[in-house]
Amino acid sequence: MPKRKTEKSRENFFADVFDIVRLVPKGRVTTYGAIAACLGLKSGARMVGWAMNASHGEKNVPAHRVVNRSGLLTGRHHFETPTAMEERLKKEGIKVTKNQVADFDRLFWDPAEKIFGKK
DNA sequence: GACATGACGATTT
DNA sequence: GAAATCGCCATGT
Numbered sequence: 001m002p003k004r005k006t007e008k009s010r011e012n013f014f015a016d017v018f019d020i021v022r023l024v025p026k027g028r029v030t031t032y033g034a035i036a037a038c039l040g041l042k043s044g045a046r047m048v049g050w051a052m053n054a055s056h057g058e059k060n061v062p063a064h065r066v067v068n069r070s071g072l073l074t075g076r077h078h079f080e081t082p083t084a085m086e087e088r089l090k091k092e093g094i095k096v097t098k099n100q101v102a103d104f105d106r107l108f109w110d111p112a113e114k115i116f117g118k119k
Numbered sequence: 120g121a122c123a124t125g126a127c128g129a130t131t132t
Numbered sequence: 133g134a135a136a137t138c139g140c141c142a143t144g145t
Binding site (some may be wrong): 031032033036043044046052075076077 | 125126127129
C-alpha cells in the first residue's frame with residue numbers, strides 16, 4: 001500500500017475522475033484527455049485510464065462512456081466481458097462500429113463545459 | 120529508492 | 133502522411 005502522501009493525491013484524483021465520469025449524460029461519451037484537462041493535467045490521460053481501472057469498485061462509474069481521443073473503445077478488454085462496453089453503449093443509443101463510437105464528434109461530451117460552467 | 124508499466128495525448132522526425 | 137518519441141502522474145514490483 002502506498003504511503004499517506006500518495007494516498008491523498010490518489011484519492012483526490014480518483015474522486016475527481018469518478019465524479020466527472022458519473023456526470024457524463026446517458027448517450028454521450030467523453031475522452032481521457034478531456035477529463036485530465038479538467039483536472040488541470042496537461043496530459044494526464046494515462047492517469048485517467050488508471051483511475052478507470054480503480055472504477056471497477058465504483059459501480060456508479062460508467063467507464064464505458066469513456067473512450068480515447070479517437071472515440072475508440074480501447075478499454076473494452078478491461079470490462080467484465082470484451083463486448084460489455086459496446087453493448088452498453090449501444091443500449092444507451094450510441095452506435096459502435098469496430099470498437100469505435102459512431103458520430104463520436106457529435107456525441108462527445110466535454111466535462112470542462114459542465115465543470116467550467118458549474119464552477 | 121529505482122525501474123518498469125499503464126484503458127493516452129501531443130509533438131517532432 | 134505515417135512512425136517514432138517524449139511527456140504526464142501514479143502504481144506495482
